[in-house]
Amino acid sequence: MIDPQQALALVLQAAVRRLPRRVPLAVAGGLTLAQSVRADRDYPPFARAAMDGYAVCTADAGRTVKVVGEVAAGQDVKIEVTAGHCLEIMTGAPCPPGTEAVVKKEETEPAADRVVLPTRILAGEHIAPRGSECQSGRLVLESGQTLTPLAVAVLASFGLESVEVFPRPSLAIITTGAELVPLHTGETPVPLDPLGPGQIRDSNGPMLGAMARELGIEQPDELHAEDRLEAILRALEQAADKDLVLLTGGVSAGKYDLVPDALQSYGAQRIFHKVSQKPGKPLLLAQKGPQLLFGLPGNPLSCHLCCHRYVAAAIRQMEGKPPLPGPFRGRLAEPVRPRRSRTFYVQARAEPLAQQSAAWQVHPLLGASSADMFACHRANCYVEVPPGETPIPAGEVLEFTWLGPAPWSY
Amino acid sequence: MIDPQQALALVLQAAVRRLPRRVPLAVAGGLTLAQSVRADRDYPPFARAAMDGYAVCTADAGRTVKVVGEVAAGQDVKIEVTAGHCLEIMTGAPCPPGTEAVVKKEETEPAADRVVLPTRILAGEHIAPRGSECQSGRLVLESGQTLTPLAVAVLASFGLESVEVFPRPSLAIITTGAELVPLHTGETPVPLDPLGPGQIRDSNGPMLGAMARELGIEQPDELHAEDRLEAILRALEQAADKDLVLLTGGVSAGKYDLVPDALQSYGAQRIFHKVSQKPGKPLLLAQKGPQLLFGLPGNPLSCHLCCHRYVAAAIRQMEGKPPLPGPFRGRLAEPVRPRRSRTFYVQARAEPLAQQSAAWQVHPLLGASSADMFACHRANCYVEVPPGETPIPAGEVLEFTWLGPAPWSY
Numbered sequence: 052m053i054d055p056q057q058a059l060a061l062v063l064q065a066a067v068r069r070l071p072r073r074v075p076l077a078v079a080g081g082l083t084l085a086q087s088v089r090a091d092r093d094y095p096p097f098a099r100a101a102m103d104g105y106a107v108c109t110a111d112a113g114r115t116v117k118v119v120g121e122v123a124a125g126q127d128v129k130i131e132v133t134a135g136h137c138l139e140i141m142t143g144a145p146c147p148p149g150t151e152a153v154v155k156k157e158e159t160e161p162a163a164d165r166v167v168l169p170t171r172i173l174a175g176e177h178i179a180p181r182g183s184e185c186q187s188g189r190l191v192l193e194s195g196q197t198l199t200p201l202a203v204a205v206l207a208s209f210g211l212e213s214v215e216v217f218p219r220p221s222l223a224i225i226t227t228g229a230e231l232v233p234l235h236t237g238e239t240p241v242p243l244d245p246l247g248p249g250q251i252r253d254s255n256g257p258m259l260g261a262m263a264r265e266l267g268i269e270q271p272d273e274l275h276a277e278d279r280l281e282a283i284l285r286a287l288e289q290a291a292d293k294d295l296v297l298l299t300g301g302v303s304a305g306k307y308d309l310v311p312d313a314l315q316s317y318g319a320q321r322i323f324h325k326v327s328q329k330p331g332k333p334l335l336l337a338q339k340g341p342q343l344l345f346g347l348p349g350n351p352l353s354c355h356l357c358c359h360r361y362v363a364a365a366i367r368q369m370e371g372k373p374p375l376p377g378p379f380r381g382r383l384a385e386p387v388r389p390r391r392s393r394t395f396y397v398q399a400r401a402e403p404l405a406q407q408s409a410a411w412q413v414h415p416l417l418g419a420s421s422a423d424m425f426a427c428h429r430a431n432c433y434v435e436v437p438p439g440e441t442p443i444p445a446g447e448v449l450e451f452t453w454l455g456p457a458p459w460s461y
Numbered sequence: 462m463i464d465p466q467q468a469l470a471l472v473l474q475a476a477v478r479r480l481p482r483r484v485p486l487a488v489a490g491g492l493t494l495a496q497s498v499r500a501d502r503d504y505p506p507f508a509r510a511a512m513d514g515y516a517v518c519t520a521d522a523g524r525t526v527k528v529v530g531e532v533a534a535g536q537d538v539k540i541e542v543t544a545g546h547c548l549e550i551m552t553g554a555p556c557p558p559g560t561e562a563v564v565k566k567e568e569t570e571p572a573a574d575r576v577v578l579p580t581r582i583l584a585g586e587h588i589a590p591r592g593s594e595c596q597s598g599r600l601v602l603e604s605g606q607t608l609t610p611l612a613v614a615v616l617a618s619f620g621l622e623s624v625e626v627f628p629r630p631s632l633a634i635i636t637t638g639a640e641l642v643p644l645h646t647g648e649t650p651v652p653l654d655p656l657g658p659g660q661i662r663d664s665n666g667p668m669l670g671a672m673a674r675e676l677g678i679e680q681p682d683e684l685h686a687e688d689r690l691e692a693i694l695r696a697l698e699q700a701a702d703k704d705l706v707l708l709t710g711g712v713s714a715g716k717y718d719l720v721p722d723a724l725q726s727y728g729a730q731r732i733f734h735k736v737s738q739k740p741g742k743p744l745l746l747a748q749k750g751p752q753l754l755f756g757l758p759g760n761p762l763s764c765h766l767c768c769h770r771y772v773a774a775a776i777r778q779m780e781g782k783p784p785l786p787g788p789f790r791g792r793l794a795e796p797v798r799p800r801r802s803r804t805f806y807v808q809a810r811a812e813p814l815a816q817q818s819a820a821w822q823v824h825p826l827l828g829a830s831s832a833d834m835f836a837c838h839r840a841n842c843y844v845e846v847p848p849g850e851t852p853i854p855a856g857e858v859l860e861f862t863w864l865g866p867a868p869w870s871y
Binding site: 208213250 | 490841
């Protein structure tokens with residue numbers, strides 16, 4: 052049995068960044084850039100008026116000059132600005148030849164076809180010179196950067212209608228367990244299947260689907276396999292083209308825990324099985340070529356923790372992102388009893404301590420067991436409690452990890 | 462002109478929570494629940510074995526007993542456990558009648574069709590009694606809660622294949638500006654339109670599209686209108702069924718700034734126009750019935766700030782979420798010069814201060830102007846600098862707001 056740090060290191064060693072793919076700009080936001088981008092032109096591409104007003108010569112300060120034309124944004128007016136002659140100009144328009152400054156409309160006074168200019172005009176005033184924001188040839192975006200909405204704007208400015216990115220991994224979820232009755236959660240309503248005695252509804256499938264969507268994987272394949280080796284194997288074959296496969300249940304050492312054998316028959320290489328953690332001890336990781344396969348425990352909280360801690364890190368690494376969100380620290384609101392020999396991961400809710408700078412109070416949400424999802428569905432983080440004997444008192448500062456996406460990891 | 466706090470208050474007053482809608486569970490994750498949910502049955506629905514082992518009577522501790530059957534998960538075996546007779550049982554299986562404890566397989570020794578039990582067996586050991594995690598009738602989820610993946614698991618457990626939520630608002634983006642050449646960012650490649658002199662590529666449309674997707678709105682309508690009143694009006698009519706309309710450009714006081722007039726012709730009521738902030742001073746908010754319309758400035762950074770600060774708050778409120786992510790505080794890495802009479806919003810990058818608990822260093826990313834997107838596409842937050850004369854020195858602690866989704870606001 053390995054410890055949670057070794058397990059995470061092995062996950063990151065096995066998760067290979069995906070090959071770059073060209074995607075339309077409309078769906079590139081949030082993905083990681085797999086190319087560098089240089090400005091193919093100056094920006095602005097012309098001297099641009101930054102205000103609504105008049106394009107003038109500085110020598111005309113204090114004078115009344117004739118308005119000989121108008122330039123709106125998008126136009127290309129060739130009338131020259133000369134002493135005694137100005138053009139009306141709009142924000143965003145290119146300055147006509149001869150423009151030395153743009154005077155704000157509010158600082159002038161109209162007089163028939165003329166305008167009275169202010170007594171002080173600075174050369175270059177309210178003009179964004181050509182190339183002042185970005186010069187042609189400049190490296191504007193580098194491979195490895197996450198595409199923020201502003202980075203998408205930069206790509207659009209240089210006419211990139213599509214872009215090379217490290218795409219998100221494709222994903223299949225295979226639920227196993229003879230006691231599980233799958234739900235029909237798709238668009239078409241279907242009558243609810245009755246539950247037999249000894250049966251429960253599958254909750255891990257929908258939960259993992261929601262986690263995958265939270266991580267940006269919009270269409271995970273969802274399969275259910277009966278507790279027979281051939282059924283699990285058939286589901287694995289069906290998911291053979293996916294980058295990532297999550298199996299739930301059947302991963303302990305019980306008589307009907309067939310996932311380890313099915314993975315072997317499928318030809319996957321086992322990387323590890325069992326981690327000294329609670330919940331989630333039976334976790335299994337295997338690999339077949341570039342495909343990564345996780346055997347997640349069937350208990351809902353075990354499944355949840357393993358997905359947040361290990362699968363999410365693998366997904367981030369596969370899409371070229373920093374795999375681990377930076378740790379936060381917070382004060383424990385209630386004592387927690389560690390587990391003797393296993394790292395204990397406690398679902399918790401972190402709330403800001405009012406009026407204090409960047410201080411968090413962390414409320415552990417302890418359920419009746421690792422199958423108990425009712426106590427902690429409002430969790431927004433989990434706390435890592437190292438193995439030990441002595442209870443950790445309230446007020447102690449511990450590291451915690453946010454569930455869900457982390458904006459600071461942009 | 463109103464200040465940024467008044468503007469935000471008016472946005473929140475105008476943004477009305479959407480009417481509840483029933484959606485399939487598969488797409489409910491991340492949305493806000495619009496119904497309360499009670500357990501329709503006990504959970505677990507039967508006394509459940511928590512380990513692989515044997516269902517036994519406690520009086521048999523230390524004895525060798527006969528194995529008279531087997532219960533796998535999902536089965537319903539009626540063979541009774543009596544003194545001297547046990548059944549093999551798997552994790553997740555219902556305990557057969559008469560079971561007083563489940564003994565772990567590792568603590569027993571097989572002996573042909575019998576098994577040697579440990580000398581100490583606690584009553585109820587390794588059994589999760591019926592209803593021990595959740596009793597029938599208990600309120601498990603309340604209206605207003607954000608559906609975390611674990612909350613989705615709870616819904617699945619009680620057989621809810623669809624659920625009432627406050628849906629995300631529908632959104633149309635209307636770009637205006639004669640200088641703009643729209644990109645073709647969709648799936649079908651189209652040859653790039655040539656740029657005329659005085660023209661630039663539209664970057665606000667793709668940027669707002671990326672921001673909308675980041676906020677969970679997957680299919681925003683994207684329209685472009687020429688700088689003519691009728692063209693803008695036609696685009697507004699086309700977007701009449703959307704909850705939210707974002708117009709970009711044409712919102713200042715220039716000759717071709719037609720958005721305010723177009724909104725009036727469309728029949729929208731103006732709520733405010735112009736906010737004492739930099740960037741984003743020309744911001745306009747209007748309303749027509751339940752539809753909210755934002756006139757966003759055309760400068761990319763102004764558009765970006767207004768979308769993050771005002772539009773995102775409106776979207777969160779419309780989908781029943783807390784509208785404002787809690788403030789963070791961080792140390793300024795470089796000095797910032799405030800604007801005399803306007804609140805100054807500075808794009809910035811917050812990085813954790815190594816080895817220190819929950820402390821952030823904030824690097825301001827100042828561009829050449831509010832049209833300069835090249836300096837700050839790596840921003841992950843913005844800093845609010847109140848109006849004033851005196852430069853704010855490095856090291857000062859200021860409030861900042863994360864860009865992108867905030868996991869702690871679950």
